[in-house]
Amino acid sequence: xxxxxxxxxxxxxxxxAAYFVVQAxxxxxxxxxxxxxxxxxxxxxRNSIYLFLFSIFLLYFAxxxxxxxxxxxxxxxxxxxxxxxxxxITxxxxITxSxxITxxxxQTITPAVSDTPTLTxxxxxxxxxxxxxxxxxxxxxxxxxxxIQFSTEFDGVNPVNPRTSFELPIETIYGxxxxxxxxPGVQWSxxxxxxxxxxxxxxxxxxxxxxxxxxxxxxxxxxxxGGWLPGQYEVVIFMGYDWKTVGRFSVLDRLETETPTxxxxxxxxATP
Numbered sequence: 001x002x003x004x005x006x007x008x009x010x011x012x013x014x015x016x017a018a019y020f021v022v023q024a025x026x027x028x029x030x031x032x033x034x035x036x037x038x039x040x041x042x043x044x045x046r047n048s049i050y051l052f053l054f055s056i057f058l059l060y061f062a063x064x065x066x067x068x069x070x071x072x073x074x075x076x077x078x079x080x081x082x083x084x085x086x087x088x089i090t091x092x093x094x095i096t097x098s099x100x101i102t103x104x105x106x107q108t109i110t111p112a113v114s115d116t117p118t119l120t121x122x123x124x125x126x127x128x129x130x131x132x133x134x135x136x137x138x139x140x141x142x143x144x145x146x147x148i149q150f151s152t153e154f155d156g157v158n159p160v161n162p163r164t165s166f167e168l169p170i171e172t173i174y175g176x177x178x179x180x181x182x183x184p185g186v187q188w189s190x191x192x193x194x195x196x197x198x199x200x201x202x203x204x205x206x207x208x209x210x211x212x213x214x215x216x217x218x219x220x221x222x223x224x225x226g227g228w229l230p231g232q233y234e235v236v237i238f239m240g241y242d243w244k245t246v247g248r249f250s251v252l253d254r255l256e257t258e259t260p261t262x263x264x265x266x267x268x269x270a271t272p
Contacts, residue, residue: 003073007065014062018055025051031127036225040128123236123243125189126198135187135205139239142181145217148235148247149176157216168230168254172222175235175247180213182206182239189238190219195231199224206239 025048032044151159152166154174166173175190182188185205192200200221210217219235230253237244 007069007073011062011065014058014065018058018062021051021055021058025049025055035128037128040131043131123191123238123246125191125238125241129189129191129201129203132203133187135185137187137240139186139242140181140183141242143183143239143244144180145237145245146178148219148237148245150174150235150247150249151176154218154220159218163249165250165252167252168228170228170251172220173249174218174220176216176218177237177245177247178215179217182210182212184208184210184212187240191236191238192219192221192224193234193236194224194226194229196234197225199226 028044028051029048032041032048035041035044149159149162150164150166151162151174152170152172153160154176159174159176162176183206185208187203188206189203190201191198200223202219219237228251230251233249233251235247237246
């Protein structure tokens with residue numbers, strides 16, 4: 001391959017790369033429109049602008065290289081004369097065909113009913129939450145969390161009168177748990193879902209003061225997206241990318257109490 005052919009190949013690759021960069025920018029922008037959190041949406045929009053600018057640079061580079069850049073390349077790598085090749089005559093051996101044995105395919109019976117069990121969905125971290133990670137994501141594989149207990153009050157150690165259903169109005173719900181074999185610094189996350197939609201979250205590196213085991217761990221949510229609404233809620237706790245425990249509760253609408261109404265009984269006056 002000579003220098004000019006190499007320049008043309010690089011220019012073509014630049015155009016193809018610009019196409020994929022534009023696609024990535026469009027996908028990043030579409031993802032930003034689906035994010036409810038302003039700071040994340042702003043970050044995704046900024047990344048989309050950077051990708052679009054980079055694609056413009058690649059297109060300009062693909063145009064500039066064959067037109068003006070080729071002369072610069074020749075100054076750095078001057079072309080050298082290539083010797084002409086003298087063709088030589090080579091003898092091509094003939095191929096002798098030998099008969100092959102054709103095997104008769106056998107029929108495989110496929111059972112109509114499969115005994116393979118179906119799998120339940122495994123909790124996973126959304127990309128918007130992963131973008132907020134500030135600590136290591138490799139937890140201790142022996143880290144364990146107890147089941148989550150929910151309450152509207154927390155005494156600093158345990159939820160007060162834990163329940164699995166709550167009635168509106170609600171200000172804050174706490175999810176309490178105990179833990180063991182945790183590593184300080186590893187990113188941990190608590191995701192709150194309502195009817196499988198993320199409405200509240202917290203994520204940060206595991207603090208040193210929390211230690212590697214203890215009681216009184218909790219996560220709380222006081223301002224879910226859209227406020228507290230009736231529905232089925234689920235809280236998933238992760239250490240790094242590994243989910244450790246899941247808790248569920250339901251929120252019921254306010255129960256209306258009937259106000260008793262008084263009925264007047266007519267008095268009958270007997271006239272003699």
